[in-house]
Amino acid sequence: MPELPEVEVVRAGLDGHVTGRTIAAVAVLHPRAIRRHLLGPADFTGRLAGRTIAAAQRRGKYLWLELSDETNPDIALLAHLGMSGQLLVQPVGAPDEKHLRVRFDFTDGGPELRFVDQRTFGGFLVDDLVTVDGARLPSAIAHIGRDPMDPDFSVRAAVAALRRKKTELKRALLDQTLVSGIGNIYADEALWRSKLHWTRPTEGISLAKATEVLAAATDVMREALGQGGTSFDALYVNVNGQSGYFDRSLAVYGQEGLPCGRCGTAIRREPFMNRSSYFCPRCQRRSRS
DNA sequence: AGTATCCCCTGAGCGC
DNA sequence: TGCGCTCAGGGGATAC
Structure with a gap:
């Protein structure tokens, strides 16, 4: 769901449903969904497993989950929904959606996070956080300007x-x-x-x-x-x-x-x-x- | 360097 | 029924 209000609705939903939870395993069901993660699916899933979601953030139409870890520096799971991407919180065992691309399971055994995307323009990458103009954000979106909902928008x-x-x-x-x-x-x-x-x-x-x-x-x-x-x-x-x-x-x-x-x-x-x-x-x- | 066009995809709806 | 066409909340890569 593309524009700022729709992405913000998703961000708020993620904050309520996945913040504070620890990722157990990630299944990439369609490689295009992580095409922007250049190190490939094994690296993608490996870097996410065991990480705890500290917060759900957004800039413009991009959103990301800050991932904390006891020993390593914080990283982010950056997402863009493209034209048709959905992030859904679903009960474990619910039937797979037709266009299910990525599944995230949690260590608490609770509801899972699913990325469903008909047109496959959306996707993820695991990224380092950098400071740009006083804001902390994934390096891949350092070029994205502040949005009008940003308290520091000028x-x-x-x-x-x-x-x-x-x-x-x-x-x-x-x-x-x-x-x-x-x-x-x-x-x-x-x-x-x-x-x-x-x-x-x-x-x-x-x-x-x-x-x-x-x-x-x-x-x-x-x-x-x-x-x-x-x-x-x-x-x-x-x-x-x-x-x-x-x-x-x-x-x-x-x-x-x-x-x-x-x-x-x-x-x-x-x-x-x-x-x-x-x-x-x-x-x-x-x-x- | 800044701007404009081309694609990446799948599916729905329409006219023929 | 089916074919071919147009259209869809985006943006990266390339061409000018």
Whole structure:
């Protein structure tokens, strides 16, 4: 489940269900799920067995479990859900899901953690923790910018970085090095709220407008989190397999042909990077160039 | 160096 | 029924 609110729902679920527990064994059922762990499956499982989960953390759409050990330095099990990844807490012995990729068993014999991923874009790696700009995070995501839910997120810095870009506004919003956590849904929602067209050049955008669109992204993601995230189908669920409800509150995403909630004009869809951009053609005028 | 395109996958839904 | 096409909450690797 892709964007920040959905990943945060999963992180919170993991914190409640696996923090404090010790990993007994890990079974990698599909090698693609750990393709980013370059030392391979034996190293992956070997480094996890016997480790205790100290905390569940998140930055943007990445989440990780901090793993403590009496003798070794702390490491992290870094995860990305890709387009279709789920982390599920399941009773031992529950039937395997069709797309079960990795299983984590615990020494307490309690519910196991399962990674289920239809499209296999998601996956794990075991990584060292490093300090970047005062934050402790896995080295593989040192390039990922702070997200708007981070207490140390700087609106000023994010606005400045956005205005330095020479690209379309939506591309900048999706750039995870700039501000992390925003994906296709919340980018479109933020653009609608701030009445900006997705192709608007970042070059020349005013300080006020840049600030407004980032504030809108923050607001919409916070609201979505309050509803348990956005789910159109069973692919996007929390660790207990339950869906969020924010899809009912979407203003433009997936709303092609339906009336804009502000002006009544039919919402339009345009191709964008092998997917889509949804917007109101009246509220969000294309800037002339 | 910064930006843009191409892929990695599986499955659902649609028109023919 | 089945085929072929489009589409899907992402991002790394490569090409410009």
